[in-house]
Amino acid sequence: MSATQTQTHGPHSLAFRVMRLCKPSFHVDPPLRIDPFDLLAGEDFSDDPSSASLFRRHVSSADAVDSDLSYRNRFLLNHPTDPIGLSGLLLLPQSFGAIYLGETFCSYISVNNSSTSEVRDVTIKAEIQTERQRILLLDTSKSPVESIRTGGRYDFIVEHDVKELGAHTLVCSALYNDADGERKYLPQFFKFVVANPLSVRTKVRVVKETTFLEACIENHTKANLFMDQVDFEPAKQWSAVRLQNEDSTEDPPTSGLSGLIPKPPVIIRSGGGIHNYLYKLNPSADVSGQTKFQGSNILGKFQITWRTNLGEPGRLQTQQILGAPVSRKEINMRVVEVPAVIHLNRPFPAYLNLTNQTDRQLGPFEVSLSQDESQMEKPVGINGLQTLMLPRIEAFGSNDFQLNLIASKLGVQKISGITALDTREKKTYELVPEMEIFVESG
Known part of the structure; x- marks a missing residue:
């Protein structure tokens, strides 16, 4: 130093x-080996036929069969460890x-x-x-x-x-x-x-309400890294499950040893080796409504531990991984439940939920069906009174209510166009997301 x-x-x-x-390292011998007899005789000894025949008379008959004084056998691999060049010795740093x-x-x-x-x-x-x-x-x-x-x-x-x-x-x-x-x-x-021994590159993909996180770990050292642990610790508003290839899980045939035999660590090769991890993230059901609706885009962080060739440990914790910014509406209105069987031109109940996603009180609300010029005849409409009054909703609170609907077309239809008007703030919120139903003939 x-x-x-x-x-x-x-x-x-x-x-x-x-x-x-x-830790010391393994001592590696050069692949070209020498014969011990080279230490006693000159390099041109084998080139003289008379000298070679004289030497063979002094060796035992057993050795004479395997003794070849030429250089052609110097390159033969007599043992599986010969190509590695490991001598069995350790070398101090x-x-x-x-x-x-x-x-x-x-x-x-x-x-x-x-x-x-x-x-x-x-x-x-x-x-x-x-x-x-x-x-x-x-x-x-x-x-x-x-x-x-x-x-x-x-x-x-x-x-x-x-x-x-x-x-x-x-x-x-x-x-x-x-x-x-x-x-x-x-x-x-x-x-x-x-x-930095390794780099962690992440990609975030959102499919409907499911978030997928891919992490690519690259080894920047000159030694192999044996990954003991690559755990993703999600933020409190998320739950995470690691997705693995089913073919990669190898359980011992005897169930009695399954808990005793540890799984082999993942090896990331030296000088740029990589390994990918995939996680599925879902909104956690154990957090409060306030935390869930704050719209934080923090997904979580990785805890990574590894060992090198001779067992030296290492540990890293990444910074918080961010997903796409989450835009939360002030009001969320969704369909909770509809009957399993819906008949044409017959009224049916729909159970909906109106949720306040702000830290202040909102409402009262008027729930009705929007009448756009392009969609004057909606396949699913309100049966009876066209406007339903709902009381005020507290901060981060919700209100369950029921609408009587009726379907006027057969087949797969969408419940859409249901809006909630905040009568105090004069804001209109639409049903999200749309829900599909199947309408049968009466």
Whole structure:
């Protein structure tokens, strides 16, 4: 990690050394293998027939069958693991590496005394600085290190959950007394950049009263990500169900083990691998009327957890995902119920609901059938009194009422044109949505 040091009051006796703690990686051998005999003989040994025949006399008969001193067998794959190149060894990190949002930054810090004298009363601090905040990781002010001898050191480990993108600075400072009793202050700065491990792109589609949310997760790291959890947490006015391909659900054949065997995680490949998730959202029935009618377009947010190849965890929470702006009318009028069988030219009752979707009182209302010039003869009309009076409706309240209707045409017809006039504010609201009925002959 790159470091900068501020010199104050001459050279310092102490110095900070920082090493990032992270999992090792698998050591990969090059695919071209060598024969152990190449270490004993020259590269042109196999080109001399007399030397090759002399060597075969000194090997056992069993080995002689499989021994081929030419180079043609060097490229044969004798074991399924040969193409992978994995040697079975682990390789310690050789560089600071990349740090991603959602990971836990863990660092081993050592304060070394490289001078020829002992230092005393050492107060050590370590903190992370970002563009928005400063997070204290270690502070020994209340219990300073008594002394660090010549050639000695004081070691400690700090951890920080990375929750911001961009430039970060690990600030390590020491306040101590040198051999002359002078109080000195040593700050050192170690800078690193936090990158985004994945991106979440969303699409929202509305089909009638159902909202579909598609999320595409793309891996920006150089390692595979094993997705432990991709959960969508809907806002309180929504309920969400994840839609999955039926062919992708593989249950064990024995039902007794179905709860014991965990499902394999979804793997998103390194360097741009993607995986799509689809959710179905419906308005929640458990929220109050006021919340339901406020018209908020907030759908919810994702909680995502994953692990890398060697199990290092990561976690991200997205910002609130917004859907299309919801435009709510002040008054909603809809048909609740009609008879299952409707006969031509016979009156039938229709049960309707008038809902106030504002925070103020509305009404009284006059319910009637609109008479447009283009639709003078409606297939479904009001039977009897053409106007029905309804009382005032409180804020976010509703009123159920009944209309006697009559159908004048056979087949599939629509109940439409029913309006409610607010007599006080002189506003007219129409029935939404239209409802289809089937009219049979009498």
